[in-house]
Amino acid sequence: xxxxxxxxxxxxxxxxxxxxxxxxxxxxxxxxxxxxxxxxxxxxxxxxxxxxxxxxxxxxxxxxxxxxxxxxxxxxxxxxxxxxxxxxxxxxxxxxxxxxxxxxxxxxxxxxxxxxxxxx
Amino acid sequence: xxxxxxxxxxxxxxxxxxxxxxxxxxxxxxxxxxxxxxxxxxxxxxxxxxxxxxxxxxxxxxxxxxxxxxxxxxxxxxxxxxxxxxxxxxxxxxxxxxxxxxxxxxxxxxxxxxxxxxxxxxxxxxxxxxxxxxxxxxxxxxxxxxxxxxxxxxxxxxxxxxxxxxxxxxxxxxxxxxxxxxxxxxxxxxxxxxxxxxxxxxxxxxxxxxxxxxxxxxxxxxxxxxxxxxxxxxxxxxxxxxxxxxxxxxxxxxxxxxxxxxxxxxxxxxxxxxxxxxxxxxxxxxxxxxxxxxxxxxxxxxxxxxxxxxxxxxxxxxxxxxxxxxxxxxxxxxxxxxxxxxxxxxxxxxxxxxxxxxxxxxxxxxxxxxxxxxxxxxxxxxxxxxxxxxxxxxxxxxxxxxxxxxxxxxxxxxxxxxxxxxxxxxxxxxxxxxxxxxxxxxxxxxxxxxxxxxxxxxxxxxxxxxxxxxxxxxxxxxxxxxxxxxxxxxxxxxxxxxxxxxxxxxxxxxxxxxxxxxxxxxxxxxxxxxxxxxxxxxxxxxxxxxxxxxxxxxxxxxxxxxxxxxxxxxxxxxxxxxxxxxxxxxxxxxxxxxxxxxxxxxxxxxxxxxxxxxxxxxxxxxxxxxxxxxxxxxxxxxxxxxxxxxxxxxxxxxxxxxxxxxxxxxxxxxxxxxxxxxxxxxxxxxxxxxx
Numbered sequence: 090x091x092x093x094x095x096x097x098x099x100x101x102x103x104x105x106x107x108x109x110x111x112x113x114x115x116x117x118x119x120x121x122x123x124x125x126x127x128x129x130x131x132x133x134x135x136x137x138x139x140x141x142x143x144x145x146x147x148x149x150x151x152x153x154x155x156x157x158x159x160x161x162x163x164x165x166x167x168x169x170x171x172x173x174x175x176x177x178x179x180x181x182x183x184x185x186x187x188x189x190x191x192x193x194x195x196x197x198x199x200x201x202x203x204x205x206x207x208x209x
Numbered sequence: 210x211x212x213x214x215x216x217x218x219x220x221x222x223x224x225x226x227x228x229x230x231x232x233x234x235x236x237x238x239x240x241x242x243x244x245x246x247x248x249x250x251x252x253x254x255x256x257x258x259x260x261x262x263x264x265x266x267x268x269x270x271x272x273x274x275x276x277x278x279x280x281x282x283x284x285x286x287x288x289x290x291x292x293x294x295x296x297x298x299x300x301x302x303x304x305x306x307x308x309x310x311x312x313x314x315x316x317x318x319x320x321x322x323x324x325x326x327x328x329x330x331x332x333x334x335x336x337x338x339x340x341x342x343x344x345x346x347x348x349x350x351x352x353x354x355x356x357x358x359x360x361x362x363x364x365x366x367x368x369x370x371x372x373x374x375x376x377x378x379x380x381x382x383x384x385x386x387x388x389x390x391x392x393x394x395x396x397x398x399x400x401x402x403x404x405x406x407x408x409x410x411x412x413x414x415x416x417x418x419x420x421x422x423x424x425x426x427x428x429x430x431x432x433x434x435x436x437x438x439x440x441x442x443x444x445x446x447x448x449x450x451x452x453x454x455x456x457x458x459x460x461x462x463x464x465x466x467x468x469x470x471x472x473x474x475x476x477x478x479x480x481x482x483x484x485x486x487x488x489x490x491x492x493x494x495x496x497x498x499x500x501x502x503x504x505x506x507x508x509x510x511x512x513x514x515x516x517x518x519x520x521x522x523x524x525x526x527x528x529x530x531x532x533x534x535x536x537x538x539x540x541x542x543x544x545x546x547x548x549x550x551x552x553x554x555x556x557x558x559x560x561x562x563x564x565x566x567x568x569x570x571x572x573x574x575x576x577x578x579x580x581x582x583x584x585x586x587x588x589x590x591x592x593x594x595x596x597x598x599x600x601x602x603x604x605x606x607x608x609x610x611x612x613x614x615x616x617x618x619x620x621x622x623x624x625x626x627x628x629x630x631x632x633x634x635x636x637x638x639x640x641x642x643x644x645x646x647x648x649x650x651x652x653x654x655x656x657x658x659x660x661x662x663x664x665x666x667x668x669x670x671x672x673x674x675x676x677x678x679x680x681x682x683x684x685x686x687x688x689x690x691x692x693x694x695x696x697x698x699x700x701x702x703x704x705x706x707x708x709x710x711x712x713x714x715x716x717x718x719x720x721x722x723x724x725x726x727x728x729x730x731x732x733x734x735x736x737x738x739x740x741x742x743x744x745x746x747x748x749x750x751x752x753x754x755x756x757x758x759x760x761x762x763x764x765x766x767x768x769x770x771x772x773x774x775x776x777x778x779x780x781x782x783x784x785x786x787x788x789x790x791x792x793x794x795x796x797x798x799x800x801x802x803x804x805x806x807x808x809x810x811x812x813x814x815x816x817x818x819x820x821x822x823x824x825x826x827x828x829x830x831x832x833x834x835x836x837x838x839x840x841x842x843x844x845x846x847x848x849x850x851x852x853x854x855x856x857x858x859x860x861x862x863x864x865x866x867x868x869x870x871x872x873x874x875x876x877x878x879x880x881x882x883x884x885x886x887x888x889x890x891x892x893x894x895x896x897x898x899x900x
Contacts, residue, residue, distance in 0.1 A: 102262055105265065108217075172261050
């Protein structure tokens with residue numbers, strides 16, 4: 090069981106991600122944008138961060154950059170949920186310190202397979 | 210693990226509608242010359258979220274359409290393309306189109322794709338036209354390149370990470386474990402420590418090791434590449450076939466050359482491959498019939514306050530319970546206090562529950578800027594829309610039903626009210642006309658005003674039209690209010706030319722009827738050359754009604770207070786018998802048909818003369834009727850219970866309520882009663898014979 094921080098401004102995506110992960114026995118904390126996620130992360134560490142890219146207030150790239158500044162998040166896997174299949178967004182994510190990405194649309198099974206890559 | 214995605218559909222739809230509203234709002238507010246970056250970002254994000262959600266939840270049609278929208282918006286966002294009026298129009302049309310698609314999908318129907326296909330074509334035209342960048346985005350839809358390489362006898366993978374690899378959270382051990390899973394542990398990993406610095410200059414956060422993995426099993430090269438997908442830019446990965454000549458993979462044999470794998474190719478593949486699979490799978494799970502917006506969003510504050518109150522109620526209840534266990538007369542005081550507290554709790558709870566259904570009227574108002582813009586463009590008029598009181602709350606059910614009447618009134622104001630710019634200037638008014646929407650609470654009602662500074666109602670023309678249509682007698686002498694009232698009569702339309710906008714057969718009579726069905730009223734006031742003002746009054750909720758209790762025989766009925774004009778006690782002289790079986794009341798200069806409630810509802814009671822009775826004059830659909838009752842009782846707010854659900858439909862009755870003493874009282878449906886009284890000649894006739 091891992092503790093996962095799921096960040097997305099879309100409630101339906103958040104619910105889907107959260108439901109899937111909880112169903113697989115994980116502990117999920119939800120945040121609706123980067124600011125909220127960062128605030129949570131400043132208090133405690135998690136095993137994995139799943140974040141959308143496009144969000145109000147603080148987007149996923151900025152969140153990633155900010156998280157990497159936190160001592161507890163130096164090596165924490167951060168996966169970006171992105172719809173851009175083009176490479177430049179992924180590159181931007183990588184250079185901000187993201188571990189990898191999951192391309193939307195994805196289904197629950199794909200999500201679970203992907204996070205297995207970075208957990209345990 | 211399989212998860213039913215349809216459970217998230219409702220949230221997706223609601224969220225998408227909100228997104229569309231935000232897009233629409235943003236587009237309307239947008240300054241075409243120097244658009245605000247944040248506004249464009251908001252619009253982009255809305256389209257983006259919708260695309261992501263639609264793809265995930267299997268609404269391919271929406272996902273495909275929002276994709277072109279997003280591509281264009283992204284170009285605008287990154288400054289590659291300027292915003293223009295044309296683009297704005299196209300985007301607004303798309304908002305409508307997506308909304309329609311979503312509504313179809315939500316209802317479980319196959320959406321009509323004609324509109325979206327047309328619009329999509331227009332987007333693609335713009336995008337391909339003077340596109341600054343070659344269209345790249347659609348590539349992911351293309352079938353994945355079928356170039357499958359197979360290592361006949363396995364693969365040799367040399368993994369040379371950048372020293373910074375660990376800092377992105379990537380862990381080589383995890384990748385090797387994945388590889389091990391792929392080849393059922395038939396692999397050997399050897400370590401190359403040549404990069405390792407001397408201990409004193411070793412940074413524990415960096416990765417100096419190089420690995421070489423010998424995979425001794427026939428697996429797809431892509432699968433290996435996928436394992437390293439995220440680190441292709443942080444590492445050098447060289448994958449070479451172990452034994453190129455093996456006969457195990459005859460088809461792929463020729464392709465297994467010494468060609469160096471191109472790492473850039475690797476990136477997009479798993480993404481592209483994931484696409485068709487997920488959409489196909491999810492498309493099967495089309496939503497079963499879904500109820501039309503059956504949920505509401507309630508702010509946490511409201512829920513918290515409810516929980517709080519229920520808590521207090523429980524405390525009061527346990528207090529009363531204790532009191533009852535060993536009660537003696539000395540504790541009556543305590544009991545009374547307890548009951549008072551219970552009443553207080555109950556009332557608060559009722560109010561809070563009502564508040565859950567209350568939403569700010571901005572949900573209705575928000576569609577009007579678009580309406581005003583579209584209508585004014587099509588009519589070549591300049592109009593400012595001013596809105597105030599958007600936060601005024603009203604019941605959700607009322608809100609859903611008030612939208613259409615308001616659309617009609619606003620269209621009317623723009624079409625008939627506001628003059629053409631040239632005419633306005635000639636009349637000494639500013640070129641731009643104003644339509645003002647306002648909402649506020651007033652004594653348990655919500656009041657909505659629609660005010661324009663246009664030409665005002667033309668009383669002469671209204672009177673002339675009404676005379677032509679036979680609504681009033683030739684040469685009738687009417688007050689200004691009576692003339693204004695004519696526009697609400699069925700079959701009245703003043704538009705000289707039947708325009709596209711107003712006058713399509715839906716007249717003001719329908720507006721009034723719709724409002725009346727919500728137990729509301731509409732009034733108009735107007736001044737020639739200065740403008741008109743429509744005032745709609747509605748109850749805050751349909752669950753509670755301000756009622757007048759009346760007694761007929763032993764029965765108590767409730768009349769909605771809004772429909773009562775006056776209650777009078779008259780002597781027999783005011784009653785005239787028309788045609789031998791219908792009574793009419795001469796009320797000042799009007800004749801009002803009389804309905805005996807006891808006859809209509811078959812109540813056994815002693816006949817009284819009209820003089821002993823009270824006549825309640827009620828108005829519905831602009832028609833008055835006088836209802837004869839025995840006694841007027843108090844006025845009070847009653848909670849409406851559905852008669853259909855609890856019993857069955859009864860003509861002339863709109864519902865029931867439970868009074869303080871536990872008896873059931875029926876609520877009279879005034880317009881139903883009026884219709885019944887239209888045929889009541891028969892009823893009256895029968896009863897007269899019997900009497």
